[in-house]
Amino acid sequence: MKIFFFAIILLFSNSASAEVAVGESLDWLGVSRLEIGEYKLLEAKDRANPGARWIQRHYLLKRKSSLKGAPEKRIRLERSVPLKTPKPASGRRYLIFFDHNGKTDYVIDLKRPGDTASWERAFTNDFREIKGRRKILRALKNRLAYHEDTTWPKVDTQRYVNGRPGSGYIKLEVPHNSHAHDRLYNGSAVYLVIPADEDRAPELLDQARDPEIAVRARAAWRLANYHTTESERLLRTLLKDPGTNMLTTNSKQHVVYPVRQAAYQALRAMGVMVDRPKGYDKHYPLSFLE
16 A cells, blocks of 8 residues: 555535534645645735734745646645734745636645644544644655656546545544544544545455445445446346445335445446446435544
């Protein structure tokens, strides 16, 4: 198993309490974002209302190097930071990721990760935090070189984490005793998005045969990233999987088949046209499978 390195971004629900946190790994950011650059701070200005506990910090930055694509030479960005966050001096370096529209999407302060936002940090594949500019940049460059050599996974660069099978990523639950969990926890579950690298396929094929229904369903969903003769054959057999759960809709309970649902969605994402399996429920939330 290759070693991959992670950075985190939060995608919160609208609920005011017990929010699920979903992070994106540095590896995933590297393969999914089209433009990445290292930038040098020219100026930082703070604006805050009297009595406010948060500051609106405005940054003006100049590109020092392009790591992927051709990001803008100068950019401005804004972040809300806690009142007591030290103001950065000119010359501070930042790693900037841009979305497919060329907008600033994610920022890592290479001197003090987490200053721009508490979750904008770097973590290893076992959810430990990486610190230090050289180490973070080396991890990203290694990932970019690996992806250039393998062109895997095949990524949906327009929608990123989109809840659709076959988009090039796997969403993992972050263990409770990890640094990443401590940084991201917001009252509910914590997940980390990583690339669906080719060497993960054998493990998923094994999991798709697991005794646990939930394990089989998640593995079937994730196998959409690996269209091979073996994966297609296995997914076709899972269209008759006997595992059931109870789903409540409109205060009524009814039987659903999670593994069948996942296998069908995965095959369709692969471009394999199959009939809906017996017991298919169009109202079954895809988020239960991801």
